[in-house]
Amino acid sequence: MKSERLVEAALFSAAGPVTVTELREASGLDVRTIRSALKNLTEEYNGSDRAIEIAKMGPRYAMQVKKEYSTPASRLAELSVPKDVLKTASLIAYYQPILQSKLSELLGSKVYGHVRTLDELGLIRCRPKKNSVQLTTTKKFIETFGIDARSRSEVKAWIEGELSRKNGRSKS
Amino acid sequence: MKSERLVEAALFSAAGPVTVTELREASGLDVRTIRSALKNLTEEYNGSDRAIEIAKMGPRYAMQVKKEYSTPASRLAELSVPKDVLKTASLIAYYQPILQSKLSELLGSKVYGHVRTLDELGLIRCRPKKNSVQLTTTKKFIETFGIDARSRSEVKAWIEGELSRKNGRSKS
């Protein structure tokens, strides 16, 4: 049984993004073999025209639908994040740590509902501060949106990168 | 965007086996194109050494792990009974008959919710006793976990046996 195939099967069946340690426990393979299998699988999937990719989020790996196929696929998948909270979520990620009161100055009072939703989904963390609530993103945020980051500051940098990439592209 | 890839993305993300009609609704492709895409994908997946296959179950299609890879892979999937409920179930099986009050001394007040869930699933039986409730496992418990036992006392003995076997093995 080839190690790539064992890791492929494990990634396919995992309930969420998994670490190399978890893959080791599931497959019984050693860490080095797993790392090399992940590398080969990433090349195999991401380099081909398949609709599925292997994504890395900080220390975790996941099999997921490539972005360009997300929309048709999402009709059969059970997604949990409502579309209308995405803007609030992006702004929190970009400006974190940010006070809820500040956010409502930017987006209006609808943010209170959005913040509750994001908190319930475990995507952000709320911490009382200065008569308001300070908001930051969580590990689950990184995983849900497939961001390659390990920390809040890396999430921020990632979004900055995406923005400037987009602006650069639109200017050219 | 190739139709195979759209169908691939939809199959991957579906929560369960899907019909051609459902694939049509998700992808916006016509039925003929979908059928041909399914045929091509089946050849592509099932004919290769990949760990994943396209399976047909009556009128439904699903992407799944090939049988030879399913055991290691399943370890990372999510349990259909939540893990913390399972903890409570295992203690009931081991200490049965046990009073709910005793169980909450062992694990804290969360057991009350767990007991309700397990009762609803038909895995345990609750009987009023001494201002509390006495808990035992049911036949469905034995069936669900595939335990080789006919009675409550055999369930208990079975768990003891398995545990000492496991711990014995780990020491060697």
Place this chain on the structure above:
Amino acid sequence: MMASQTDFENVVNHLMFQKSIIDDDEDLQTKISRYVRIAEEMQRGTLVPSDDPFERCVAQVFELVVQQQFNPWDINLIEFSKRYMAKVRKSSDVNLIIAGKIVYMAWEILRLQSDFAVNRADRPETCELVFEGMDPAGFDLFSEPFDLSGGEALLYSEEMPIGERVRRRSERPVTLIDLLDAFEEAKKESDIKKELARFMKKYRRPDFDDKSHKESLEDDIADVWERIQRFGSGPIPASDLYLAGREDSVTVLVAMLFLAKMGKVHIWQERPPFGEIFLEVKVPWDIAHLEDAAAVEETQAEKVAVVK
């Protein structure tokens, strides 16, 4: 001026040190260079009274530090701000808003520890420590105006950089192994509860003999243990365990100490005194996979194997 030149030298040295450790922040570098110039001119006695109120305030801060013999490495901010406010109230030409900013600046420059300077951007929660004993609500005048910068694009754009990624939903039936693993974990949990009960009994003080308190502590520890378990293996930052508020962070910390005492977790801190506190579970997660827990298994063998 009563202050001696050596005292000013302390301030200059301190500023130079701060400057040397913030090589990645040009703005702060420029700011500190300006403070160094002022302190040096004061040291030489060549500082010309400036028209700039900000510069005058900076000079007053340094003068106060030197006159009151504050240690630039360890300034008591509360004492300092009290004295500084008393000083500026006497001079009519000082704007109170600016004065407030100066106290903040004085803290930033003089109280700033090296770790803090480097990690500031990542660890906003550390700011809370600085304002210990003061009402943070009154400090709003120190906060920087909100700078939208690049995020403005997010605010007015319809297309978001993030989107929920589509993955499979994986469910599977429960197996025997799962049941046994769950039993091992449940056993560990109940062992913790029992050990804690013994511990509480042993160290019970007369004024501590409060059943409800004991029970709530037990519940707290069980609750924190549950939070820890959700993270799986590997080091976990303590701040990830906090849910909300100071009270919860104290609960988590106390529970962590108990768990460490029971030998369930390792605790360590990165860069004391402000660094993140980490913990790692010592008990093997999955008894079925003992290869990485062999060392722990040896010392814990009697606990793991005992099934009454």
